[in-house]
Amino acid sequence: MKSAEQKAKYPAIWISDVHLGYKDCRADYLLDFLSAVETDVLYLVGDIIDLWSMKRQFYWHPSHYQVLNCIQQKAANGTRVIYIPGNHDETFRNYINQTLFGIEVHQQYIHVTQANKRFLLVHGDDFDSATRYNKIISIAGDAGYDLLLFLNRWSNKIRKLFGGNYWSLASWIKARVHKAREAINAFEDAAIHEAKKQNVDGIICGHIHHPKIKVCDGIVYCNDGDWIENCTALVEQADGKIELLHWSDTHTVLDSADISNISSPLMSNDDAKPKKSAA
Template identity: 75%
Template sequence: MTHTYYPTIWISDVHLGYKDCKAEFLLDFLNSTRCDTLYLVGDIVDLWSLKRQFFWHPSHYQVLECIQRKAENGTRVIYIPGNHDETFRNYVGKTLFHVEVHKTYIHTTSAGKRFLLLHGDDFDSATRYNKLISIIGDAAYDFLLFLNRWTNRVRRLYGGHYWSLASWLKNRVHKAREAIHAFEQAAVHEAKKRGVDGIICGHIHQPRISVMDGIVYCNDGDWIENCTALVENEQGRIELLHWSDIKKVLTVVEPEAVSSEDVKAA
């Protein structure tokens, strides 16, 4: 198998242990790429879901096995636990099975740009909601993912590619868009306060790269609705990849980006 090389890869919000985790797409991504540093930006395992109802598909174990294999074979793996796997925050500062655990981290790109890495649940208060899912309600969100699951089963029957109905609908709910904007503004504010060039986070399942007020905002999305990851290429550009039946670059930010003109659609 040919492996595409990226110096750095970021993934988050995998939610292993949750029935709507797209582990098969993530496995394909992990097995198709190699990197020097792999960042796990929170909610890799969904302990909340496992407490409610135990679900563990064999592919979920294979994802963990693949990550562990990379760590053992020289990839530096840095894990920043999120709110759904916050139990692992008890191990901040330690190394577990060759995986470093950090609360936050500063990544410096090959172009010399400094990015603050954190999961993003610290910004929940800024959205005026406990968490994004509460905009619709837990039951409604589960129903949204149920519709997403069956829509794509039908699409596959007719040869269609994976498409996130859940994401499409969420972007058309005014309150959801309002909360997403508030989250992004809070993240940019935190980056400015820390004196960094940008911020990389997850949490809200809303993949995006943009430049706001001179700060590069990057959200690597998730592996429930969107199947997206962030990568840094050898020129120091950060790209947002969509990895489902259609593998493509969604957005690119140039290493010298300091304004909205530096972000272009791929």
Template identity: 85%
Template sequence: MSNATNSKKPHYPAIWISDVHLGYKDCKADYLLDFLNSVESDTLYLVGDIIDLWSMKRQFYWHPSHYQVLSCIQQKAASGTRVIYIPGNHDETFRNYIDQTLFGIEVHQQFIHTTKANKRFLLVHGDDFDSATRYNKFISIVGDVGYDFLLFLNRWTNRIRKVFGGNYYSLAAWIKTRVHKAREAITAFEDAAIHEAKKQNVDGIICGHIHHPKIKVDDGIVYCNDGDWIESCTALVEQQDGRIELLHWSDTQTILDSADVTKLATPIVSSVKIKPKKSAA
């Protein structure tokens, strides 16, 4: 990570983002745009649910910042960044273009990324694991109305925090981690993802889907979830030595977790301020 006082953008071998949900009213497009404009990478992975076609079918919503995010991604592709797109369930229409290139962006069902440490990571969105977990059951219990209410609380909590000078905080994520059924669903999802990584004989797996950013090592497999840009404002990045880091990008940017994949040891957890930033509008 570059020093905060250095105006040069940090350059990573790879960056992973997912669950942006452009076209949904609670998408934090301003934060994502700031992130994309602040970093560079050899490869940018879009790990599904970039555009929320489900939400747009129910009620059309498209803020100008959502277009700016797409434009920024296309500019990166045009300027030499390899952009690989793995469609998710909310943008599954783009699965009709698997193994094709759209506007300079490669579309794949899944992908294998090899880090600078020569470790192989399976990249999938994660909705394939729903049938093997309780996630679908949890979603059916909570429902869209319940999730929308969580995000409503999240939205108004942060508006109040902003008035009093507070930084962005994901109340929705905090509530979910304290709901027993939600914790069960997340654990079952992680177990299914790790099982798939073992099945495909890779060193780790990178996914999204459940809006729960995390890095952990389980039975020699590195599980990485890059989170989302509705609740968490998180992304995964690879450092030049092959280390995978989970970044939080809102009013202040922090490293939440990191894993030394060269040794596949227990992740080194840190909370390091990268740089201050004005609150997004």
């Protein structure tokens, strides 16, 4: 554990799609990340615990408990922790607008950055209808994803034997499959549309395991990625700049957005209040 003097400090951090309880969760890298940072607000943007996977086959590595304990300790030590349940941990949506063990639970939330920009926070499964072509493709996609993660797991074991760093084979393959790219683009378009609808400057989500920052039609789209394939998180700097970090054997800033010059929509009187789920 790093000392407080060594830790990077951020006004806000976003992580999602950790999938604790799933064998391919990279809890080791996440623990290293959480021990290296401090933040005023830690946002858990869904699929932190993979209840779906645990119903199929129970799996719980000791490091998965350590992740939960680390988050709980941050909450106990003064970090505000806001949890937006996803589809894999949707059971916790029964506790919307309540506080569990010092952690606030919301359906969605508005974060106001240090640059006074308003970001809508959602997990992203509300946008599934924009990316599903038919049931057959959906089923094939699930089976194909399991195969991708199998290949990802073994390719990195081999890379480690030869002294290589962690690298996401799964993401590399997905980026080259036409249907996958098409689905990702459709998801991003749906998220940007929702941000416009809710009159905010940007949107932060997870769900599709595709980390990215981009600006489209004056809306900042941010996806914090996951801790299965990519090991990524979003962080806000003191000036309001948002960065996308990769955290495995190597630590890299993948992308960033200086949002201070982006024109803001008209501000509402409720700009910092949690909002109900999108229709």
